């Protein structure tokens with residue numbers, strides 16, 4: 135199966151409708167994903183990317199139906215992560231001497247993954263590869279999101295092959311941005327940015343400005359996951375610039391776990407206090423034991439402030455809270471306020487622990503947090519409401 139993208143460029147990837155977890159168990163993919171590979175058949179033939187290893191045989195068989203594999207002159211490996219390079223070992227058995235174009239770090243990563251001495255050709259930003267009348271221009275994009283990542287651009291067809299950037303984990307048979315449900319599409323784009331690209335936001339801004347400074351016409355962005363942006367491709371570039379610039383909405387997100395309902399009750403009362411003081415703000419509550427971690431992270435990304443609650447257990451915090459905080463710490467959110475809360479029975483360390491992690495994670499921790507002994511009584515309920523009002527004012 136192939137899908138024509140434009141002129142001699144065809145999509146030859148794999149739609150993975152069943153995928154529900156990516157990066158092991160790290161990222162939820164409610165709508166599956168796609169691994170996009172592209173075949174460019176000019177005077178010279180180039181294959182851009184492959185697919186994830188479980189689909190390697192299927193991919194190579196499909197590719198062989200599109201072209202005699204020996205006619206592939208160049209393989210372009212924009213990124214060595216297994217979801218894009220996983221079919222290389224299978225493919226290279228058929229065409230062992232075909233040159234693979236990648237960055238210097240790409241060679242290291244590909245060798246690290248597959249321990250093969252393939253015919254690597256290192257490229258740098260500005261290097262060009264002639265396909266006949268058209269050329270591929272390479273642009274290194276380190277840490278978007280791996281050290282080896284690069285983009286490439288096909289002249290005359292004005293196509294940017296952007297690898298993970300501008301992608302989404304979104305399985306669809308339509309494959310083009312103008313054909314799919316727009317709210318589903320942008321929900322997945324935002325989740326992808328929030329969970330994968332947030333720590334690299336300064337590099338996102340720098341790289342987009344650099345690519346724009348080349349003044350190359352842009353008709354299509356061929357990502358490596360999800361849809362191909364053929365209708366106003368600049369719209370996702372503009373969204374990335376907006377998201378990379380410490381994005382926030384008028385939202386406060388309360389995330390917590392609870393043992394015997396005390397911390398849940400606190401969360402609800404704090405939310406009521408916030409709404410009392412500011413009826414405009416969008417307050418959302420998530421019990422972390424019952425919520426999808428990556429969906430919660432997306433809500434954190436959208437928030438101007440977060441409140442994190444856990445009761446104290448064994449002088450620590452509940453594991454769902456600890457795990458989410460670990461994830462939040464790695465994502466290096468900026469320009470967000472935070473505070474902690476939680477119930478306790480005797481030692482009561484949870485609020486201090488949460489505040490410390492939030493501070494270490496780059497949040498502006500706005501107060502010492504709120505501790506309540508045992509289940510909240512009327513006096514504590516009032517304190518929670520006041521705490522919420524104070525948060526809203528701050």
Ligand code: FEO
Nearest residue numbers: 213215217218298
């Ligand atoms: Fe889609 Fe970084 O791999």
